[in-house]
């Protein structure tokens with residue numbers, strides 16, 4: 084299974100802390116392609132951290148920036164693309180992703196708490212992360228599943244093992 088001509092080879096989606104950035108970088112290295120991350124694109128373009136954009140301008144403003152960042156990255160990038168955890172909240176983004184090899188990286192709540200902890204850089208998990216994560220996932224699980232071509236569970240797997248499982252699921256081989 085491959086991506087559309089000129090589109091990203093792999094698009095990674097999933098909740099905060101599941102490993103999109105970590106696994107995306109490993110996959111890019113193994114496939115010999117570039118890695119891109121829409122959160123990093125937004126931070127670079129705005130010259131400030133995501134948590135600061137949430138505080139200064141609010142979530143709705145961030146979502147607009149994110150929609151445009153995803154559109155630009157999908158149009159321009161032919162390597163591995165990791166999206167922000169909430170990118171799939173936007174209906175037009177979900178539509179756009181339908182033509183691409185999207186992988187949903189999943190994990191359970193205990194693993195999520197271990198990986199994200201109380202990290203203030205993730206504004207949506209800043210207070211009571213376990214409860215907030217459960218609520219986010221209740222609202223988003225069906226959206227991740229709807230958009231994904233394959234689902235790869237990350238619980239109890241190292242980032243290398245997750246990267247291998249993604250390659251296997253998409254029937255891709257190393258460069």
Ligand SMILES: Nc1ncnc2c1ncn2[C@@H]1O[C@H](COP(=O)(O)OP(=O)(O)OP(=O)(O)O)[C@@H](O)[C@H]1O
Nearest residue numbers: 098099100101102103104105168198237240241242
């Ligand atoms: N399979 C794994 N096993 C254990 N720890 C992991 C695994 N994958 C990632 N991590 C760790 O979990 C944390 C979050 O990973 P990462 O930043 O890649 O997630 P993310 O999905 O990009 O999160 P965000 O949506 O907030 O950008 C990091 O400390 C990373 O080292």
Ligand SMILES: O=C(O)C1=C[C@@H](O)[C@@H](O)[C@H](O)C1
Nearest residue numbers: 099122133167168169205206
């Ligand atoms: O799940 C979310 O809504 C988010 C995930 C992160 O990747 C960032 O895009 C931001 O912290 C919001």
Ligand SMILES: [Mg+2]
Nearest residue numbers: 103104120122
């Ligand atoms: Mg990330």
